[in-house]
Amino acid sequence: MASKNGDIPRIGVYVCHCGTNIGGQVNVPEVVAFARTLPNVVVAREYKYMCSDPGQMLIKEDIQKLNINRVVVASCSPHLHEHTFRKATLEGGRNPFLFHMANIREHVSWVTQDPEKATEKAKAIVEAAVYRIQFHEPLESKHVPVHPDVLIVGGGIAGITAALTLADAGKTVYLIERESSIGGHMAKFDKTFPTLDCASCILTPKMTTVKDHPNIHLMTYAEVLEVDGYVGNFRVKVKKKPRYVIEDRCIGCYVCIEHCVYKTPKHPSEFDEGIGLRKPIYIPFPQAVPLVAVIDPETCIEFKSGRCPKKCQKACREIVGRDAIDFTQKEEILEIQVGAVIIATGFQIFDPSRIPEYGYGRYPNVYTSLEVERLVNASGPTGGAIVLRDGRKPQSVAIIHCVGSRDRNYNPWCSRVCCMYSLKLAHLVRERTGAEVYNCYIDMRTPGKGYEEFYEKLLHEGVHFIRGKVAEVTDWTINPEEAGKLVIRVEDSLIGVVRRIPVDMVILSVGLEPRSDAEELRRLFHISCSAEGWFLERHPKLAPVSTYTDGVYIAGACQGPKDIPDAVAQAGAAAGEVLSLVDRGVIELEPNIAVIDARRCSGCHVCIALCPFSAIAFHAEENVARINEALCKGCGVCVGACPSRAISQQLFKDEQILAEIEGLLMVD
Amino acid sequence: MEKKKVGFYWCASCGGCEEAVVDLAEDLLTALEQIDIVFWPVAMDFKREDVERLDDGEIFATFINGAVRLSEQEEIVKLLRRKSRVIVAFGACSHMGGIPGLANGVAREAILDYYYRNGPALESREPMPPDPERTWKEHGFHLPRFYENVRALDQVVEVDYYIPGCAPPPNVVKGALAQLLSDQPPPSGTVLAATHALCHECELNDTKPEEGIRIQAFRRPHLVDKIDPHTCLLVQGLICLGPVTRGGCGALCIKGRMPCTGCFGPLDGVRDFGAAALSFVASIIDADDPHDIERILDEGIPDPLGTFYMYSLPKSLLFQKVLPSNGRRTARTEPRREKAESR
């Protein structure tokens, strides 16, 4: 059969072994012999690794020596190597779109148990590709400029680091943070493992640099609403929630808060994990960036009854002379244009009330690790004093590792940081209170630079290490020694006895989880999540901060549990990827756009309202619809709808798809 | 110049297409100056033997209307195919199966049962199913076999041209005849009508909103108080198949304030008329919630098969197999459900 452009197809088929990945399951020589019998196949070869240089060379040589004009490679997923082989086709002297990839790894060898069936399946997929490629035509790629600005979502340590790296390179960065201050989890800590350097000493300077950087537009109390567009050209709608305090006017002097009608704070502070209290107008923590007050309409009397004397507003106006408080502030929707996106939205902690045996929420002196981080923090609600809810200093403290992690009933994964922060908290508790500390662990996991050494140090500080999973925390006491205390029951698996340890305080080392709204964000940015809900990287080893959506990168704990050094390293990597994209300046788009054949179009208007990118317009003079090439993203929606078959999509033409199906069904 | 021999035949049809030929009126008489009718059972007394006597290919063109369901119809169209250089499928039934083709939505046995055994219109007389071999008062005779399903003409014999319509309007028939008799006849396989969808020639196309069509409720013509004659019917929520139907009729139904039901069939390149119709109608529904969509469809389109396949069910991919043969896709032409047939 002659192809549409008149030339007789001369097809080369290359079947890859992929080491044993394919070759171990599929009888490759048999597939090659079969390919030789297919129409217009001039040459069929096998090779150990088609993606290697010698593999690509086979294609180039056959194009030149055998005058091959269509190339089919049967190997892995096009996600991985389509680009490689298109390039080889081009370098051999053919249009790169005269290539088609048949996936016999992900679609066959990895998922088919029986080698015979796998071989048959591979043949069918090769035949489909051979049938399809007869209908391929040379295509030109479209080049579009990349918008140089960058969006970063999430202002934890990962987002901050990426923002600073990019801004220092001269890029304009929009940093969107949902809370009223940036800083993320790290801002809550007093010290960080393993060096025990003060978290705010290393974080605060970065936070203020973000605020002052001329290239960073910081938007706090803000969220992404809508994302349109594609790599190089995203249009993003951002919602700025009203904080009822005008950011530019507020100087963070606390005078309003002092004058609030609530003489003393009554409402649990979110930043302090409920350990401390705040007023309806508050600044979450003294190092907050931006250092601007915020009013919580849920607790503010003015918002609830409209009858507050509004002393805060008066104080700001009359004492400070700033008049920063504005009860009528409205939510604002801003639209920004960027070329690339980094998502750095971090994690949330496991909610330990899901494990009733540990008594969280029932016994006041059972704490989460994050609550204790606030207790030990010098600028926290207790000024760094570790005290129980009734103000007493604990004499004995148990730290339970792996709460919610490594447990089939909750989260199966290891949260990676809890062993280390449990050691950190053990050290801090002993240092501040002198209490007896019992760390109950399942396995001690300290695989980081200086981490094992930190554990070693703790072993000599008199902390008790008990290897065993805690069964229960209870206030049911059986002897006077236990009276008034919490008892943890744990099997010490090193000596093989069940122990009851009475303590004053229990710290639950809760695991790290994907944020509950990760799914929404995933959908907004069209990226993928792993089954657990962490954002999925393009390749676990070789593309750890890229996603399957070009131009969208991930960094920090939103990709999986990790500590600060790893989060920072990923942030740097993501910034590097963004720089390489933005500085390239242009990107090549798949030429898979839709085209209307004006000779067939009746001007029926069916397609016009359907295009999600508003690429289709009606031209009344000619009574036909037209697609704007620059706007079409090749989504295919209009193609399926056109009742006149006037619209076709390049690389997905009817005859290509039907030929592919036909080829697939030919093998019996 | 010798006159060209022409034949007419009807299969499963309502007779409207015969009427359409007669409707040519004076034009028919003019045509008769150029042609010589050798077979036209409806109007003239020719017999099968008269056709059999002709040489193969002696007839210039035979116009066949109606779908094929009986063995007799199959025999005669095959005979006519042999005797004719050009076969023209005339009208929707022969083009796509037409209204009789809707019977393919019902099993053969159910049809026979309803009409010959248990149907409400039967009196208590003894059931008389149309068995091929029968005797009546000692006379034995053959009845044609009633095939398992209805077929369009080109599913039985090769067809050179199609004149669409239910029935084909005079202007279309005239145009087609002129094209056929011209020195440069169109390529074989051509549907002799417009190449654009009906909207292209409909006066109301201009009234569609610039931003496209979005429909929140479909309305059925007989339940609508008043149809606005100056606004596109589709925009008014009536299912007008103008966007998916080949033009050429001059939007006759729309001028009569009835939505197009698609008798001219699909445009070139559309494989399945009903699927294309369904897919465009589904695309313009203005709802995201699956429940809303379901409600809009249930309330507005209670008979989807009749709505989208009124004339084209036998040509649909529904109930069919596509058999590859040397890369050419051909619809299966043998009667399906052989088993029931052999009984």
Ligand SMILES: Cc1cc2nc3c(=O)[nH]c(=O)nc-3n(C[C@H](O)[C@H](O)[C@H](O)COP(=O)(O)OP(=O)(O)OC[C@H]3O[C@@H](n4cnc5c(N)ncnc54)[C@H](O)[C@@H]3O)c2cc1C
């Ligand atoms: C109790 C505890 C102690 C720890 N101690 C240490 C330690 O000592 N040393 C160490 O190395 N690691 C420690 N870790 C780990 C450390 O917290 C993480 O490695 C680090 O916080 C990861 O940073 P991140 O920027 O990825 O995420 P996060 O710190 O979670 O920051 C994410 C930011 O994104 C924002 N955000 C989320 N969703 C959105 C959205 N949709 N739109 C806009 N903004 C959004 C959040 O408000 C937040 O500001 C500890 C963890 C815990 C739980």
Ligand code: SF4
């Ligand atoms: S008094 Fe005014 S300037 Fe000071 S913190 Fe309050 S709102 Fe800001």
Ligand code: SF4
């Ligand atoms: S749907 Fe098809 S025929 Fe209708 S206006 Fe769009 S391109 Fe033209």
Ligand code: SF4
């Ligand atoms: S394929 Fe059609 S609907 Fe999709 S973006 Fe292109 S023009 Fe718009």
Ligand code: SF4
């Ligand atoms: S949809 Fe029907 S009424 Fe509307 S323009 Fe098309 S043919 Fe005319």
Ligand code: SF4
């Ligand atoms: S408007 Fe439609 S249904 Fe009516 S005659 Fe024309 S094609 Fe047939």
